[in-house]
Amino acid sequence: MTRSSAPVRAVLVGAGHRGVLYSRYAQVAPDQLAITAIVEPDPTRRERWGAEFGIPHAARYASLTDLPDAGEVAEAAIDATMDQDHVRTATRLLAAGYDVLLEKPSAQNAQELMTLAEAQRTSGRILMICHVLRYATFYTEAKHRILAGEIGEPLSIEMAEHVSYDHMSMAYVRGRWGSSEQSGSSMLLAKCCHDLDLMTWLCNSAAPARVASSGSRGMFIPERAPQGAGTRCLSDCSIEATCSYSARRLYVELNGWQEYVWEQEEHVSPELDLDQKLESLRTDNRYGRCVWRAGNDVLDRQSVSVEFADGVLGSFALATNTPAPSRTLHVVGTAGEISGALEEGTLRVRRIRTDAAASFDEEMIKTSVTGDMHGGGDRPLVADFVRVVRGEPASVSSTQFADSVNGHLLVFAAELARQEHRWVELAELQTVTGA
Template sequence: MKKISCAILGYGDRGSCYGAYANNEPEELEVVAIIDVSEHRRQKGKEDYNLQDHQLFDNLDEFLAANITCDVVINSTMDQMHYETTMKLLDKGYNVLLEKPVTGKVEELLAIRQKAEEKNCEVIVCHVLRYTPYYSTIKQVVDSGRLGKIMNIQLNEHVWHGHFVNAFVRGKWRSEKECGSGLLLAKCCHDTDLMCWLNNVTTPVFVSSFGSKSMYTEANAPEGATQYCYECPHRDTCMFNAEKFELEKDFCPQYTWADTHKPWQELTEEEKREFLKKDTYGQCVYKVDMDIVDRQCVSVEFANGSVGTLNLVGGASKAGRHIHIICEFGEIVGYVEDNKVIVRTFDQDEVWYHDEILDLSEEYDAGDVDNSVTGHYGGDYHIMKDLVRYLNGEGTSVATTVIQDSVNSHLICYAAEKARKEKVVVNLKTEY
């Protein structure tokens, strides 16, 4: 197997997760360039992969002009940059491993697909959950046909409040206007993807959806609360007080301190305290300029009559992705966090049903590798393993998600947003 070479565009949180594969599996992947506007992130990339200065670029155009040869460019820039940067990369003939969501606009999604076809390039979307031992086991059970066809798929995504506040209330995904993605697309295009992938004997047709921002609203702020927590009369009792939530607990430091433009590990407490006095991360969760919903449900009817539902809730006390698939002759049930899949079949002799438990705890660990590649229940590691195999011409695995496969999951998200805002049912076939 040939070693795959990659460049990483956007060496932030995600870019470094994927790049870490090169250090854990040096026979399989090497990083040949880092492209990032941030000086400290370029320097981090230089150290991580032992690069020379001529392999570092502070903008994409400079990289494109340098005509660097590599098998794939990992595009791990933020959502709103995906379209422009991916089109440029495809124009130059690069294969792209593209972070999800592809884009918030249907015309851009279709244009990327068309450009990839024209240029005969691959665009592989980072729907990392597909690659986990957990969901690929479920896919194998579905595809084995032993339970018959899917009648109903129920998915729940409960986003833990530490994650939700740091990413979606105070964080960089809080504004659809700025980042180009609403909550559903940013958080759950993974789940709409799972729904379409698991049920890919058919295609989604009708979508309805409800949801709103009802928790993190001004109306829920305690009386007299101020915009910034450091001067708020409720700071000793409010669980979201930034001093407690961001400084002491420091749940998601890679998000919270990113706009200090320094590696967060090097920040002093005083620098963090000062930052919270002027940044969104120091603001009241009920007053911050968040323009996305904090809960949403989506219903999908497929062409063969099967139906799927997705419940997305932000701010839950415990994180959890739950799945329940009901097929003609049995069911598949589980919480991904438990690493156990229950395969339930009819049992007419003794009890009403029989549960077979598939314990995936050992599979969860990607092996003796750095933690940075075991994220997403092992999906961050396994997508890279799959990418290396795929670019070596070993064909697509059951999980490989080329751009065509990502279209339906994204269309469901766009349709759900229309359905939610306009209180209508959207027909994907006539709408897009």
């Protein structure tokens, strides 16, 4: 039953890049969503985004402990805290009566996943995970074609993600996710839980049964540092002017990744002029470190093999340091196949023919969104969350928690399989989580 047609009032918990992006849906669809409170420990962020969203000063909170229970200032929450804080903050919000849109990954291990599952069941509130790629037109079109039986019953699904050299070096070498020890997330969890979620969603007539995986770190290591490389690009490197990973080139001359590079761990830097930016990279800015001596420990390549309970076989390959980013998909069924690359915005559907005119027919589908982050899935995700909170039917892409568990379990099982060099039955983790 529909609750109300009024805008859903939401509190933004964690005013980083992703949380602000989701919250901006209120600015393009004010009849659907209103950001009426903010929880953010950093005062600069808290006041900056509190002002932009028109949040009263009384509803700008430094701590989640200051936030009243649902109903007073908001009935929903956008939880975009850091990975290691997701379970702690989400369970508190659910217990306080909030419906929650939680940034991925929802948990960092199987035990945390169990804790979150129990919190959601106990509260009875809505919990959706920000697997935004389910809402990208490229993947929703593939999902609809599979559901319609256009390629028959799925037999296999092959997926790959290629992380560009600038993204890899920014986020997973120099950035917060470069150390699994510090962030609590492996590369597979932090970057590729999207992909393994898509695999379980696209072929979800049966759950994944067992998984194997292998991977390594061999690119951004001291042994690969070129002759003349220093410890920081702008302080002691003699090859900075010709290095592909030059912090000056990537973050100043090309203006890449601005929302991350000039945002420090505990505060948002003020607007910097050129000299200040160069001095920041030269001294204490983590993004000014040499990529070969940044101390990262996450993998830069990995493969995952999956067997589903109904016999469907899945494979996923992560490759990093490519010139351009790319996600590819190839689903083969009993009567045809679907393939394509997200960034190209085109799906190819081939169907086996039964007449003598040709052996197969082919259809090219333009998904129209090629330049938007996450294939244009960010806004549709938030719109779907609003619909569900209002009591309206969810879309086929719905990322409600119960339908998002298997992708996370697959990540945890794959990491265990890689570490122990064996096939891992997901039942081993399902026993732990009660999933």
